[in-house]
Amino acid sequence: MDKFSFKDVLVTVAGLFITVFIAWVLITATGNNPSEVAKYLYEGGFKGTRNIANSLYQATPLILTAVATLVSFRVGMFNIGINGSMYVGALYAGWAGYRFTGLGHFSHVTLCIAIGMFVGAAWMLLPALLRVYAGVSEIISTIILNFVAVLFVSYMANGPFRADPIAPATPRILETAELKQIFPNSQFNTGFFIAVFVAILAHFVLNKTTFGYELRSGGDGLVGMYPSRFSSYLGIPSDRSAITGMLISGALGGLAGAIEVLGAVRYFFQELEFNQGFDGILIGILGKLEPIGAIIASLFYGAIKNGGFYVDYKTDVAREIIIVLISILIFFVSAQKIVKGLEKYPIVKKLDSIFSRKKM
């Protein structure tokens, strides 16, 4: 994968402008006032401590699912099942949160997170093995497992793990398992720092270590294709790195779910709905499959997502508009030929070389 280049930024910014224009048309067409929507979007995303805290809270799982996406993509696997990992990770982290008593704060949180990550990774084992040893597309198997996950956790919250006779929910996690919420009236919690730390760690591991190199060699430069033969010529077993990458990806999905339960909702209930696994795919692509890019894109997405909730509350415009617009933006960003087409303009080429020299 190329590093960020000027033409990528150009396409993203141009795409952003066109997307804003489409948004304007869409909002007007459905009988609403675009400038009003823009105002609430801004206020909901950035105005005041509480909204900023909430924006960061929204960004927390997104950072992790985006990193989960990019890790799998960069080993040459399309893991679309991060949402499923998130669900099972959240369920079992919540279970560990009330099941184990008499532990210290640090050890209990660590245990819950470890269990969430383990279950999230285990959820990806079957697709990884099927892909590597039997050539079954991991894209389809992971997508289908998302549907299984939703029904499975819903069944568990309703049956075996159910505590409340009225509502289908697990018991509340113990205080020792909680990730602390820092601001009043906000679900922002210390999980945010875990997410950022993990993303930075992923940056160093992927780009600066031999292990990261071995992982990447299966898929780098070949996003969208299957693990290349290239790495096997170098003597790096691409099968093993594909499986490892897939399991790391699942573990990060599980971590995202665990943080949601330990830090924000504090118990698992049937109606708990996650879609950050899917958002993470979009964000991972927006961030050009780089962990640092994922942090930046997640902060942006978290803010407009939180702004979208405020818009939904204040106007008739439904919050799904945000996802609609981000996916339109992805259409532009993923169109490789637009990016390539820009190369024929000398000015772009020149700026590109200046831009990449600065990065060195």
Next chain:
Amino acid sequence: MEWIEIFDISLLRSLLRSTAPIAIVGLAAALCSAAGVLNIGLEGKMLNAAFAGVAASYYTESVWAGLAAGVTAGLLTALLFGLLSFTLGADEVLAGLAINIFSLAGTTYLMRTIWGQAGFFSDPRIVGFEPIHFTFLEGSFLEPFLSDFTYSVYLMFFLAVGLHIVYYRTRLGTAIRATGENPEAAEDAGINTVRIKWLVTIFSGALAGISGLFLSLENLTMFTEGMSAGKGYIGLVASSFGNNTPLGTFGASAFFGLGDAIGIRLQGVYELDSRLILMIPYALTVVVLILIGIRQRLKVRPVPIPES
């Protein structure tokens, strides 16, 4: 009631009804896969068509307007997919995924913004398709097998046989298969592979549209958020299980339909958790994926990769 008693005519009818949407979108998937296009975006096409069909039927109170709108929605989504993948060089998988996420959010957005409804939209003004009753079959032993199904069931048989003929009896079918099997050789033989890919994409868009439209305008006449519920993906698995051939895909879809039909019947017989029943199609899909894996393992031995 004994469990064996669930295997009766009404199970067969339920099987055919459950098979139809998967088979139609599965045939669309088979067509794409045969030409070497991995069309993840079928799910989004179904959903857009289901929405457009309900919207048009609601505003015009005509089921045919609903049909036209649904097919158009499927075609337009296919056009977007083709434009991104073939013209603008986007990765097929990314384009398909983005389209699916776009369609799920887009239809939910429109439903909530236009009609102010969350979850589902249902209205007496939405006209749906009625089952077709064949008067000439009345009293015949064939009546319970053939009569009083909705359009999708008949269409499914027609498409499976029709596409089989196109695949193996026409130049176009040969061109499609050649494009998928060996694009370079196909180009050398004078086949415009990009044009073939466009053709199957557009046609499969129409098929996925029809399949999605029947979801919202046949037995239910309503739109629910994400109502395609992975049928586009299950169709892809069915096509893969059926070796991307029309009749194979049809058979594989019937397998999914059978699982669905048995699940629905068992629910009436035993007190089963509804979530476990809902899980049947997906669990079955996972089983089928494992079977595909086993078949591929038996067929080709993977090239051994040298260990360091």
